[in-house]
Amino acid sequence: MADTGPQTAAKPDNTPSPSSSDAENVDRANQHSIILHPQAQPTGFFRKFRSSILFASFALLLSPLTYLYPFTAGTPVDPTDYAERTKCVLKTTPLIDGHNDLPWILRIELQNRIYGSKVDFEKRLLGHTDIQRMKQGMVGGQFWSVYVHCDTAVKHFEDPSWVVRDTLEQIDVTKRFIVEHADYLQYCADSACVRQAFKTGRVASMIGIEGGHQVGGSIASIRQVYELGARYITLTHNCDNAFATATSSVAAGGPDNGLSPLGYEAIKEMNRIGMIVDLSHVSHQTMRDVLSVARAPVVFSHSGAYAVTKHLRNVPDDVLRTVRKNDGIVMAVFVNRFLRMKHPEEASIHDVVDHILHIASVAGWEHVGLGSDFSGTPYVPVGLEDVSKFPDLIELLMEKGATDDQIRLLVGENLLRVWGAIEDRAKKIQATGEMPVEAEYEGRRWHLGVKDAPYMLRGSREKAIKAGAADKPFMFNVDDDGKHNPLEKGV
Ligand SMILES: [Zn+2]
DSSP: OOSSSSSSOOOOOEEEEEEOHHHHHHHHHHHHHHHHGGGGGGOOOHHTTHHOOOOOOOHHHHHHHTTTTTTTTTTOOTTTTTTHHHHHHHHSOOEEEEEEOOOHHHHHHTTTTOOSSOOTSSSSSSSOOHHHHHHHEEEEEEEEEOOOOOOTTOOOOTTTOOHHHHHHHHHHHHHHHHHHTTEEEEOOOSSHHHHHHHHHEEEEEEEEEEGGGGTTTTTHHHHHHHHHTEEESSSSSSSSOOOOOOOHHEEETTTOOOBBHHHHHHHHHHHHHOOEEEEETBOHHHHHHHHOOOOOOOOOEEEOOOSSSTTTTSBBHHHHHHHHHTTTTEEEEHHHHHOOOOOOGBBBHHHHHHHHHHHHHHHHHEEEOOOOOOTSOOOOBBBBOGEEEEHHHHHHHHHHHHHHHHHHHIIIIHHHHHHHHHHHHHHHHHTTTOOOOOOTTOOOOOOOOBBTEEESTTOOOOOOOOOOTSSOOOOOBTTTOBBTTTTTOOO
16 A cells, blocks of 8 residues: 555565576476486487487477477567567566555455455456456566555654554455465465465465554564564655655655664664565655665665656666665556656556666666555556556567566566575574664653562662652552452552
């Protein structure tokens, strides 16, 4: 989520190299199986018909693959047959979308009650997302956003609220939804799982948290939502929080203070544990501050190019160049207002093509991806109305000259490389013995305890009394007969 308002954005891998395609690996495996056979001493018969036998063996080995991989079977596709090329690429490389807000829809429409006959996700629904259309769209992986609204009026960022509870509920409903549709979806907590899920024909399903407010300004909470399975946190949504300045507050005329002191500590900890740092929604200074200290690649789960559309939600060119050095990724968003500011209603699939080509030209094809924001905004471009339309976008990019290899990077290989690098970096940091971060929000108010608590340290009692600790601990009153008596005083 979510882009609902008119002004502000509402809202170990068994392949040898992250860049090699499954088709290439199939080829490699087949070559190995051919090499094993010549170890037998060739007989006269074998010598005479060696080439024919080898050819026939090779053809036999490849024949079951002809249907699946027309390229590898030696049946090249007409380069101008963009639909066929798209199918070939998306059958062998998982298309991974960076941001879909279906869990938010589950919350607002179903109050997270997903069982029963009320909604059949395997049938065509209204809105942008259902399993039928994900199949049509050849979606191979999805980061599901667990979004909870942020309140711009909140200034003391660790004040008690329901936001963390609601976030836990969104993680819960997303996991239950994935299990309920286990024939089509597979929960994934690491990058290697994505390829495994793709091989079984299921959509790899990951969880992303859309805003630092959702962990209550607490680095301990970042560690715990990682334990619960969340794999990215968007540093802000549309309000400032304990960690960073949001785009929306700068757009509203506020100062761009970038990353806060606690925000630097949060980045340090996210890199240590392998939580992906998502910079969509953050202010431009926050982007620059994070990139200046990040020890691992960053992602933008759903953002456009600022040079193409001067909306502050988009990524400026200097940041795109830094993302290249950081080996990160900007996943192109499909939200009308970020594509066309003046006439968002005219936004179309061609605008998304322009944003992707610009990001690729400045940051490189190795640093661009797809991050739709489907189900998080009502305003999607003509031609990209729902999750079934991803192949149309790929065909258009091919028409513009994108090669199959570039498309593989765009749709999934980049994200898998970036995520794998973040995982590797976390392992290396942890191997150094770096301890968990204990920093806290400045001015955090902690419970004082009570006057006669069993303190561990000398002076704590006096300190607590001076700070106003309660005179007596709360206890249930018991009368002289040993019965609970709420009226009894002085116990
Ligand atoms: Zn968003």
